[in-house]
Amino acid sequence: MNAPTPPPTADVNALYAAYDHLDPPIGPDGTPCAYFEEFRDAQIATKQPVGRSEKHGGFWVVTGFPECEQIIKDVDGFSSAGVIFPKYAVTEPLMLAEQDEPDHMRARRLVNVSFMPRSVQQYGDEMMRSVHELMDGFIEDGKADVGRILADPIPAIVTALIMGLPAEDGPMFDYWTTAITHEFLNDPKAAQPKIEQMYAYFDKNIARRKIEGGTDVLSSVINAEVDGDRLTHRELLGFSTVLLIGGIENSAKLIGSALWRLGWDVELRRRLIRHPERMATTVDELLRYYSPGTIGRIVRRETTIAGHTMKPGDQVMLALPIANRDPREFPNPDAFITDRTNNRHLALGTGLHVCLGGHLIRMEARLVISEFLKRIPEYEIDSNAPLKWTTGQVGGMSRVPIRFKPGKPRGTERGKGVDAWLRHATRP
Amino acid sequence: MPKVIFIDPEGIEHRVDATVGQSLMRAAVDSQVPGIEAMCGGNCICATCHAYIEDERLATLAPPDATERDMLECTSEPRANSRLCCQVPMTEALDGLIVRVAASQH
Numbered sequence: 001m002n003a004p005t006p007p008p009t010a011d012v013n014a015l016y017a018a019y020d021h022l023d024p025p026i027g028p029d030g031t032p033c034a035y036f037e038e039f040r041d042a043q044i045a046t047k048q049p050v051g052r053s054e055k056h057g058g059f060w061v062v063t064g065f066p067e068c069e070q071i072i073k074d075v076d077g078f079s080s081a082g083v084i085f086p087k088y089a090v091t092e093p094l095m096l097a098e099q100d101e102p103d104h105m106r107a108r109r110l111v112n113v114s115f116m117p118r119s120v121q122q123y124g125d126e127m128m129r130s131v132h133e134l135m136d137g138f139i140e141d142g143k144a145d146v147g148r149i150l151a152d153p154i155p156a157i158v159t160a161l162i163m164g165l166p167a168e169d170g171p172m173f174d175y176w177t178t179a180i181t182h183e184f185l186n187d188p189k190a191a192q193p194k195i196e197q198m199y200a201y202f203d204k205n206i207a208r209r210k211i212e213g214g215t216d217v218l219s220s221v222i223n224a225e226v227d228g229d230r231l232t233h234r235e236l237l238g239f240s241t242v243l244l245i246g247g248i249e250n251s252a253k254l255i256g257s258a259l260w261r262l263g264w265d266v267e268l269r270r271r272l273i274r275h276p277e278r279m280a281t282t283v284d285e286l287l288r289y290y291s292p293g294t295i296g297r298i299v300r301r302e303t304t305i306a307g308h309t310m311k312p313g314d315q316v317m318l319a320l321p322i323a324n325r326d327p328r329e330f331p332n333p334d335a336f337i338t339d340r341t342n343n344r345h346l347a348l349g350t351g352l353h354v355c356l357g358g359h360l361i362r363m364e365a366r367l368v369i370s371e372f373l374k375r376i377p378e379y380e381i382d383s384n385a386p387l388k389w390t391t392g393q394v395g396g397m398s399r400v401p402i403r404f405k406p407g408k409p410r411g412t413e414r415g416k417g418v419d420a421w422l423r424h425a426t427r428p
Numbered sequence: 429m430p431k432v433i434f435i436d437p438e439g440i441e442h443r444v445d446a447t448v449g450q451s452l453m454r455a456a457v458d459s460q461v462p463g464i465e466a467m468c469g470g471n472c473i474c475a476t477c478h479a480y481i482e483d484e485r486l487a488t489l490a491p492p493d494a495t496e497r498d499m500l501e502c503t504s505e506p507r508a509n510s511r512l513c514c515q516v517p518m519t520e521a522l523d524g525l526i527v528r529v530a531a532s533q534h
Binding site: 073105108109112113116117118119121280341342344348350351352354358359362363 | 460462465467468469471473474475495498499501502503504506532533534
């Protein structure tokens with residue numbers, strides 16, 4: 001399905017014409033990084049940070065850092081209604097992500113404090129317990145797919161906690177999220193009933209909270225008044241969907257890519273073990289380097305950028321993984337620098353729409369990586385098992401087979417969330 | 429032009445010119461003071477411009493509103509002199525203000 005990496009002399013217009021954010025060419029290392037670097041080189045050499053793709057009916061592609069930043073911050077000129085392109089097959093509008101001002105800010109205020117650093121820290125103990133229980137499940141085996149059994153489960157377990165949903169429903173969240181973000185493109189008939197199942201699940205959970213109340217994020221949204229009005233049921237479904245997708249996809253792909261990188265980059269791994277104080281800047285460098293998400297906008301006000309005039313109604317895609325390699329912003333952009341300073345990457349957006357879960361994804365990545373390395377400081381990628389980079393509007397390593405010296409389980413009693421995942425992941 | 433003295437998380441001092449009326453955040457970002465991320469661009473939604481104001485002059489600032497107070501409580505290390513720099517406008521009277529950038533914004 002993936003096109004081969006273009007030759008180094010590929011001309012920039014051809015690169016733009018063939019650009020498909022949902023399906024970037026995968027290189028011999030199993031990632032699209034070499035393609036992103038090559039595109040960046042062509043963009044810089046020709047001074048063309050904007051171009052036109054012929055895919056999906058045609059759209060603008062922006063690959064330069066300052067140009068992407070300008071568009072993201074220009075919330076009057078560019079509408080977030082185009083954040084996902086082509087649109088997911090959901091029937092309810094995605095709250096926050098697809099909203100413009102003033103509606104976006106009203107909705108954001110309802111949940112914002114719940115995602116501040118101190119608010120998400122309260123989930124730290126439970127998150128750490130889950131990491132160790134999951135590791136107990138495979139540490140005696142000497143091999144595991146840590147994409148499937150660590151990177152996927154942790155964000156789903158944490159999302160369940162934050163939304164006040166049963167932790168053991170985590171595998172189902174993953175199943176629905178995949179249907180919405182990937183399956184609908186290739187097999188819409190198979191995806192549709194799963195999406196309906198998700199709405200039915202939220203119908204039930206919303207109804208219960210209206211009667212019983214609760215202290216979780218979902219309850220606070222349900223019971224919040226916005227300008228004297230309650231959110232409608234459709235808006236609540238849109239909120240639930242966005243919290244679910246937003247909580248799971250980016251974090252899982254970031255953690256998967258991180259565990260893959262640390263599997264072969266022995267020097268990086270040892271440096272991180274020796275300098276745990278660099279974990280925070282390392283996680284931001286991972287976000288820059290493996291930027292999981294790509295975002296779009298719809299032009300609202302005619303705007304000319306780098307000589308291209310974008311008209312109202314035009315779709316624009318911001319190629320964040322390429323922009324995050326722009327030497328005009330990042331010195332030595334292809335080097336992975338654990339203590340990079342002033343790392344203003346756009347992986348989590350910027351401005352008014354900056355990622356609601358930005359603090360949470362950083363905490364998840366820091367915690368998973370550091371706890372994992374405490375128990376498995378030496379490991380390698382298992383070349384006998386399949387490695388997989390999942391492409392899509394959010395992309396990253398999703399299958400990360402590793403080998404290591406077997407260890408001993410800690411033997412704590414398994415929580416329901418972890419138990420459900422272990423049963424799910426060992427199914428053929 | 430009044431000056432602000434930002435002390436970054438490494439303890440390094442940055443003497444920054446600030447225009448009257450602009451926020452402390454804008455002054456810090458324009459001079460690339462390390463540690464002030466200001467992701468949301470001054471809209472009081474991300475709390476990544478958290479800093480501590482020198483005690484002697486804290487009371488001379490207009491107090492934080494309810495939104496900022498809620499946000500400050502949920503920063504990683506809130507203190508009595510915590511503020512979000514995007515919510516503090518610069519005045520002539522604040523010339524020489526000492527602002528310590530929080531160790532972590534996350």
